[in-house]
Amino acid sequence: MKRRSRRSTLLLYAIVIFWSFxxxxxxYWLATTSFKKPLDATRFPKYIxxxxxxPTTEHWDYILTQRWDKTWGSFRNSLIIxxxxxxxxxxxxxxxxxxxxRFxxxxKRLRWRNDNIxxxxxxxxFLPPAVFIIPFMIAYADLGLIDTHIGLIIAYTMFNIPFAVWIMRDFFNGLPTDLEDSARVDGATRWKAFYRIVLPLSAPGLVSVAILSFIFSWNEYLYSLMLTNAEAVTLPPFIAAQNxxxxxxxxxxxxxxxxxxxxxxxxxLALERFITRGLVAGALKG
Structure with a gap:
């Protein structure tokens, strides 16, 4: 039994190490390529x-000194949006x-209840984002939102809200209502009970939604490419423009x-424990 246990443990470690690699x-390849000279990056693979x-730092010097205005501009746009x-x-x-x-x-017309909503x-x-790009471009052109921060913020918020609602609904379903009822008996309004009691208890869910929404918005490429051209360009299109x-x-x-x-x-990494707790809670509390 001990031999089998050791073999299973070794096999598990081997799988984890292989998958980590x-x-x-x-x-690692991305980091080393950023320090390679053009000939080293285009010839046969070089790893060590x-x-x-x-290694050379001339590429970093170029983007952080000579092109700092454009680099910082796209980085700042991504951060704001x-x-x-x-x-x-x-x-x-x-x-x-x-x-x-809670409600x-x-x-009646569609016989929809909370689960249906x-x-x-x-x-x-479920729909691919490309389906909405033409309506967005037409609407934004009429509203003057092309190449603006607020335009991309609205678009990204629309894509992030469904995930946020789904996760937070399941998380709130797992929270007991006793504390809210006690607060309301003591004279707190529904809003105050939500703000003072429910939100602090749901911190793991809020943080998991925040980090995943941030990652989607930070990495999004299509809408940033199509809805911006100069002032509000984010990092993904700016990186792709290095051609x-x-x-x-x-x-x-x-x-x-x-x-x-x-x-x-x-x-x-800083919020890892909150992400794990939030996602597990959202997955188990149906």
């Missing part, structure tokens, strides 16, 4: 710095999720990609 190797190739859409998605999604959890709705909301994520007459400049793309993923990774 598969997951982490693209990041100082052994296969001589992702933060704004995440805040609105968490705010509106938590209130809608709370309403679907009972019934639409929740499914209809999450079904909006000159000399071809695709992989070294600049790698450096910019590293610059783009580091904040999200740090954010995710």
């Amino acid at each position: 598969i997951v982490l190797f693209p990041y 710095p100082y052994y296969d190739f001589q 992702a933060s704004g859409s995440t805040f609105l998605a968490v705010l509106l999604g938590s209130m809608a999720g709370y309403g679907l959890s 009972r709705y019934y639409w 929740a499914f209809w909301i999450i079904s909006q994520r 000159t007459q000399r071809g695709v400049e992989w070294w600049y793309i790698s450096a910019l990609a590293m610059l783009a993923i580091v904040p999200v990774i740090l954010f995710g």
